[in-house]
Amino acid sequence: xxxxxxxxxxxxxxxVVMHQPLHYVSLLPELLxxxxxxxxxxxxxGMTIAPNSVYIAPASxxxxxxxxxxxxxxxPAGASLHLPIDTLFRALAxxxxxxxxxxxxxxxxxxxxxxxxxxxxxxxxxxxQDVQSAKYDGxxxxxxxxxxxxxxxxxxxxxxxxxxxxxxxxxxxxxxASTPVLSDMLQxxxxxxxxxxxxxxxxxxxxxxxxxxxxxxxxxxxxxxQQYVRLLQEQPYELDLLFKELLIGVTSxxxxxxxxxxxxxxxxxxxxxAKADDEDVRVWVPGCASGEEAxxxxxxxxxxxxxxxxxxxxxxxxTDLDPQAIxxxxxxxxxxxxxxxxxxxxxxxxxxxxxQSYRIAKAIRDMVIFAPHNVLADPPFKKLDLLSCRNLLIYxxxxxxxxxMPVFHYALRPHGLLFLGTSETVDGFDDLFTAVDKRWKLYxxxxxxxxxxxxxxAPTGVAKQKRVAPPTSSTTGQEAATSLAALVDKLLVERYxxxxxxxxxxxxxxxxxxxxxxxxxxxxxxxxxxxxxxxREGLRPLLTTAIHRAAMREDDVVQEEVQVQTNGDRVRxxxxx
Numbered sequence: 001x002x003x004x005x006x007x008x009x010x011x012x013x014x015x016v017v018m019h020q021p022l023h024y025v026s027l028l029p030e031l032l033x034x035x036x037x038x039x040x041x042x043x044x045x046g047m048t049i050a051p052n053s054v055y056i057a058p059a060s061x062x063x064x065x066x067x068x069x070x071x072x073x074x075x076p077a078g079a080s081l082h083l084p085i086d087t088l089f090r091a092l093a094x095x096x097x098x099x100x101x102x103x104x105x106x107x108x109x110x111x112x113x114x115x116x117x118x119x120x121x122x123x124x125x126x127x128x129q130d131v132q133s134a135k136y137d138g139x140x141x142x143x144x145x146x147x148x149x150x151x152x153x154x155x156x157x158x159x160x161x162x163x164x165x166x167x168x169x170x171x172x173x174x175x176x177a178s179t180p181v182l183s184d185m186l187q188x189x190x191x192x193x194x195x196x197x198x199x200x201x202x203x204x205x206x207x208x209x210x211x212x213x214x215x216x217x218x219x220x221x222x223x224x225x226q227q228y229v230r231l232l233q234e235q236p237y238e239l240d241l242l243f244k245e246l247l248i249g250v251t252s253x254x255x256x257x258x259x260x261x262x263x264x265x266x267x268x269x270x271x272x273x274a275k276a277d278d279e280d281v282r283v284w285v286p287g288c289a290s291g292e293e294a295x296x297x298x299x300x301x302x303x304x305x306x307x308x309x310x311x312x313x314x315x316x317x318x319t320d321l322d323p324q325a326i327x328x329x330x331x332x333x334x335x336x337x338x339x340x341x342x343x344x345x346x347x348x349x350x351x352x353x354x355x356q357s358y359r360i361a362k363a364i365r366d367m368v369i370f371a372p373h374n375v376l377a378d379p380p381f382k383k384l385d386l387l388s389c390r391n392l393l394i395y396x397x398x399x400x401x402x403x404x405m406p407v408f409h410y411a412l413r414p415h416g417l418l419f420l421g422t423s424e425t426v427d428g429f430d431d432l433f434t435a436v437d438k439r440w441k442l443y444x445x446x447x448x449x450x451x452x453x454x455x456x457x458a459p460t461g462v463a464k465q466k467r468v469a470p471p472t473s474s475t476t477g478q479e480a481a482t483s484l485a486a487l488v489d490k491l492l493v494e495r496y497x498x499x500x501x502x503x504x505x506x507x508x509x510x511x512x513x514x515x516x517x518x519x520x521x522x523x524x525x526x527x528x529x530x531x532x533x534x535x536r537e538g539l540r541p542l543l544t545t546a547i548h549r550a551a552m553r554e555d556d557v558v559q560e561e562v563q564v565q566t567n568g569d570r571v572r573x574x575x576x577x
Contacts, residue, residue: 002105003036003054005159012166013049014038015070015092017085019107020059029056045072057084064091076340081109081356085139086337089115093122098215100124101162105155106134109356110142114252114337120148121250123215125165127151127158138356142335147244147324150219164221185225189213189242192232196239199321199374201246203400212245247322249289249391253341254296256422259440263297267417267442268304271385274415275312282384283316284411286375287392291329291368292338294318297388298364299350317381319373329370332360371560372572376400377498379576380411382556387412391421405429412445419443507531507547518571519564537565542575550577 003014020026032054033040041047043055049068057063061072062084073087085104089112092100102119104112106129116126126149131137133154143149151161186209190202201209216238217228232238254260275281281301285294294316301314320326336356339347351358375392387408393401408418409432418426418433420441426433433443499514509529523533535543539562546557559575 001155008037011051014054017057043070062087065095081336083111085112086115090118093118098123103127104143105129106136107139108136109138110335113142113335121248197243251289251292253292262437262440272308277311281312281314283386284381284384285318285388288318288320290325294368298367314367316368318370326370332365384412386417388419393424416445538563546577
């Protein structure tokens with residue numbers, strides 16, 4: 001049905017992969033040859049791809065692609081599941097990037113899902129057969145569950161949609177991506193995204209934002225950016241899809257295996273050697289996506305504790321902007337394609353096979369706490385031994401990268417470790433970090449006074465040294481202006497701190513920073529500036545308890561995912577006392 005409706009001169013090349021028993025002699029080349037006048041060829045090792053051709057993958061080998069040339073790979077020895085589709089899709093994403101298209105048709109299992117994520121992460125397009133027209137729906141439902149599928153169609157309707165995508169609007173959109181005509185439209189899109197999601201993408205690299213926007217234009221066959229802005233205004237659900245598209249991160253278990261070898265042989269032993277049995281090991285993974293990185297670190301630390309016979313408790317905080325990704329991570333259930341990234345001994349020990357999927361073992365799952373969190377706006381986790389922020393900085397402009405480095409320094413314990421992606425660096429912050437392994441971007445925190453205070457956040461020890469008094473007219477002028485440290489603190493707080501309030505022991509408000517209307521409102525009756533009287537619905541009981549606990553313990557109290565009623569809506573906030 002598909003090739004019967006595909007014009008023979010489309011300019012595209014097609015690779016067909018099927019689940020077949022190894023060494024099975026397929027009649028597919030002959031059968032497809034009756035449906036199309038395109039060349040139908042058995043995909044030979046070393047064959048260069050040409051347009052207007054169909055290549056049939058062999059049953060005896062996995063198929064890969066590099067520089068538009070096909071290569072045969074031996075199936076992994078000892079693998080319990082046959083995953084040729086994920087293998088090809090992932091290679092296609094690396095080789096063709098935004099020009100890659102993956103089409104998932106009827107089949108059982110979850111093969112293709114991991115590869116589809118890779119193609120979407122590279123800026124490509126995904127198409128999945130609708131379940132009603134399929135004989136087997138396992139692969140289709142697994143792919144659809146990612147939320148990353150562009151088109152869901154019966155096979156007979158796919159060719160016209162595919163042609164519409166790769167012709168005209170696709171080429172037009174990519175031509176626009178390198179012109180200044182997008183700048184005003186991008187600003188409008190940033191405003192619309194902020195109003196819809198509450199997240200500000202103004203610090204997102206313009207070329208990354210424009211690539212994702214023009215790809216969405218291609219999906220809708222729109223010619224001009226103005227048309228896409230109009231679509232966003234008329235159909236707000238498209239903002240949700242663009243938001244998800246912007247957050248797609250290329251991730252996998254033990255991504256960059258050599259980098260994880262450095263962690264295994266250098267970072268983890270040094271980290272655990274400095275710990276007593278009753279001490280916690282604290283790790284933060286901002287931008288955790290669907291959780292693979294966080295669980296990989298959990299496995300390394302579990303193995304390290306076994307080697308050293310230490311009895312430390314491991315706490316891994318894994319956070320992301322995308323609530324759907326967080327929910328996926330929490331379930332700990334992954335498609336079979338992850339088997340290609342994990343050693344067989346680890347797969348057998350730390351995962352439980354469930355049909356055509358793998359679930360992370362409870363011992364590792366219990367180490368990790370997943371939560372929605374904005375690394376650019378929310379308070380950081382503190383007293384960390386390891387902070388793994390890989391392939392997030394590459395999407396942020398230079399100003400935001402410079403803003404995050406002092407935050408990371410503040411979040412780490414003395415000599416704590418910072419683990420970045422292979423294309424990221426701490427250049428310009430040599431006073432904050434020293435390289436442990438430059439090639440694989442592992443750094444150690446330096447002791448310095450330069451970031452004793454993070455913008456808007458004061459360490460508990462500093463807070464204890466000073467009793468805050470209400471500001472008076474006599475304390476507001478020359479004295480503060482003559483102190484460089486005070487001036488710097490003031491500027492940083494004004495620019496970067498989240499909405500904050502200083503209170504006395506009775507809850508009376510002494511100072512307000514930022515816009516707090518979403519959380520506090522004037523209480524009925526005689527005006528009274530008391531935080532408990534003014535707290536909106538959902539906050540008052542929590543604040544009463546948290547303030548008391550913070551005062552008694554003389555330590556921070558953190559409450560996440562608090563529901564607050566504000567102007568008819570319920571919003572979720574993080575509260576730090």
